[in-house]
Amino acid sequence: MSKRVCIVGAGAIGSLYAAHLARVAEVYVFVRRTEHARALNENPLRISGTHNFSVRVKASHDPANLPSFDYGIVATKATQTEEAISKVGHLFDDGAVLSAQNGLGSEEIIARYTRGFVIRGTTFMSGTRHSDTHIQYELDTATWMGPFEPAHTPFSVVREFADLIVESGLKAEALEDARPAQWSKLIFNASVNSVAALTGLPHSPHFSDEEKFENLGHLLHALIDEGKQVAEALGVKLHEDPWEMNKIGAQTNHPPSMLYDVDHKILTEVDFLGGAIAREARQHGIPAPLHTALYRLIKGKEASWSYQWKPLHAA
Amino acid sequence: MSKRVCIVGAGAIGSLYAAHLARVAEVYVFVRRTEHARALNENPLRISGTHNFSVRVKASHDPANLPSFDYGIVATKATQTEEAISKVGHLFDDGAVLSAQNGLGSEEIIARYTRGFVIRGTTFMSGTRHSDTHIQYELDTATWMGPFEPAHTPFSVVREFADLIVESGLKAEALEDARPAQWSKLIFNASVNSVAALTGLPHSPHFSDEEKFENLGHLLHALIDEGKQVAEALGVKLHEDPWEMNKIGAQTNHPPSMLYDVDHKILTEVDFLGGAIAREARQHGIPAPLHTALYRLIKGKEASWSYQWKPLHAA
Numbered sequence: 173m174s175k176r177v178c179i180v181g182a183g184a185i186g187s188l189y190a191a192h193l194a195r196v197a198e199v200y201v202f203v204r205r206t207e208h209a210r211a212l213n214e215n216p217l218r219i220s221g222t223h224n225f226s227v228r229v230k231a232s233h234d235p236a237n238l239p240s241f242d243y244g245i246v247a248t249k250a251t252q253t254e255e256a257i258s259k260v261g262h263l264f265d266d267g268a269v270l271s272a273q274n275g276l277g278s279e280e281i282i283a284r285y286t287r288g289f290v291i292r293g294t295t296f297m298s299g300t301r302h303s304d305t306h307i308q309y310e311l312d313t314a315t316w317m318g319p320f321e322p323a324h325t326p327f328s329v330v331r332e333f334a335d336l337i338v339e340s341g342l343k344a345e346a347l348e349d350a351r352p353a354q355w356s357k358l359i360f361n362a363s364v365n366s367v368a369a370l371t372g373l374p375h376s377p378h379f380s381d382e383e384k385f386e387n388l389g390h391l392l393h394a395l396i397d398e399g400k401q402v403a404e405a406l407g408v409k410l411h412e413d414p415w416e417m418n419k420i421g422a423q424t425n426h427p428p429s430m431l432y433d434v435d436h437k438i439l440t441e442v443d444f445l446g447g448a449i450a451r452e453a454r455q456h457g458i459p460a461p462l463h464t465a466l467y468r469l470i471k472g473k474e475a476s477w478s479y480q481w482k483p484l485h486a487a
Numbered sequence: 488m489s490k491r492v493c494i495v496g497a498g499a500i501g502s503l504y505a506a507h508l509a510r511v512a513e514v515y516v517f518v519r520r521t522e523h524a525r526a527l528n529e530n531p532l533r534i535s536g537t538h539n540f541s542v543r544v545k546a547s548h549d550p551a552n553l554p555s556f557d558y559g560i561v562a563t564k565a566t567q568t569e570e571a572i573s574k575v576g577h578l579f580d581d582g583a584v585l586s587a588q589n590g591l592g593s594e595e596i597i598a599r600y601t602r603g604f605v606i607r608g609t610t611f612m613s614g615t616r617h618s619d620t621h622i623q624y625e626l627d628t629a630t631w632m633g634p635f636e637p638a639h640t641p642f643s644v645v646r647e648f649a650d651l652i653v654e655s656g657l658k659a660e661a662l663e664d665a666r667p668a669q670w671s672k673l674i675f676n677a678s679v680n681s682v683a684a685l686t687g688l689p690h691s692p693h694f695s696d697e698e699k700f701e702n703l704g705h706l707l708h709a710l711i712d713e714g715k716q717v718a719e720a721l722g723v724k725l726h727e728d729p730w731e732m733n734k735i736g737a738q739t740n741h742p743p744s745m746l747y748d749v750d751h752k753i754l755t756e757v758d759f760l761g762g763a764i765a766r767e768a769r770q771h772g773i774p775a776p777l778h779t780a781l782y783r784l785i786k787g788k789e790a791s792w793s794y795q796w797k798p799l800h801a802a
Binding site for chain 1: 706
């Protein structure tokens, strides 16, 4: 019998999961906008680029229209996890939910709203969203998945879900411990996103330039080293070296999501990225002055968008 | 016999010096724009606000039209010191030149272009520039002046110039050592300007808010403490506590000059502010990770204004 899967949030990543899984399972998509649900119900979801196909999915913005599920994938921005999962968490009480989101802390939120198993996930997949029903698939990398420890998720559950994702045509890898992969990406992402958001630069060659004293490459190196020290102090061995990831990424001019967010004055994911490193470090008494400084600057930048001021003149 | 004084750069601060000194000395103003010189030659320079008067000054954008001087005040942005003083430095070979600029490093540049005495200066005077010939005088605080050590400037020269400034109606104080005042303002200015430039906030209550972990007040406190440690390691005792200066300033919503600069994509003074602290610290083997990090971020932001990019898509 076919498995029933719900994708929570259909941005580029959520839509990629939905379309692929719809070829091997019964897929529903839970979205925020009614027009988005209508567009998906009335038209096939089209994938172009690395893979090329169109497929039908069922979509709804109303939890009352959704059945219970074997599997879920939360693919909203980390800032929207709570709003989304609080409405549909109960539909996974007999299943398992994977977080395919940026940073640290989403699994904890998901676990508060479902009695089902929770799976730690990390992915580097990327795509460009051309419309509600057309996504261009770009980077096809594995989804690394592992048990979320506090939920006592059995490894067999992780492996079965990973098998289904592989069967759908995407890459996935079940890991006994997904934290090394998650922390590698967290350190990379926190460092690159914060610097991009504060400078206005995409992930450009500046990020690995260490020639002159003032060059940004020194700052990236220091941020990444600091992140590695936090991971090591927490007993997490990294899956990949974030500095090597940064050197490769710095050749792409890719605009990190947080750069898009600040350009459009949208609340960033910093609480789940640099802010998560800063808080983990603080909680365990590990110094992380640079991630903490950049975290506070980005929170200050967010505050500036709504701050109404006029100068008070002396004299 | 009346002294001859040249004001180099007639923004708000330069114009305030020029107008006041023109009441007790023969004042020339060296400016960059021909229209600015013409406006000043054809109209009186008007001061309103804290003081109210109009006065005639002579202005030129051409060094060939300027005589030699007893005193000079360089009041350009620190980024424009070299361009300006390289053209007129020789006119002060038998006189003394005061830097009334932000940050650290302008005196060194001035000393390269004149055989005259060089005077370290720091001022908190402020004004709003309504036009080329009308400045509103706001904060009337002292100009702190002292010998620039490498130029072996006699203290008597500093005192005589300070006396002339006081006679003109402004506040001035001759100090045997002007570095404590300069470093107090440097640490304050470097910390507040960098955070304002990176967050987009004016000098607002956020800057002294230390209630929550993410609040900017913690960052300001850490930046100021780091600056104090650098000053102490260099043997400079501070004139005022920059943290107290920050707490007062945070009630004003004053937009620091670097915020204006980044909003208008104008090269900032960061090399003379946070960058100067970072370089001094590095040169003397003192750690200054936070000022160094913010310095690199602002240099990255400046680089972003001219960086042409398009994303390189994988696949």
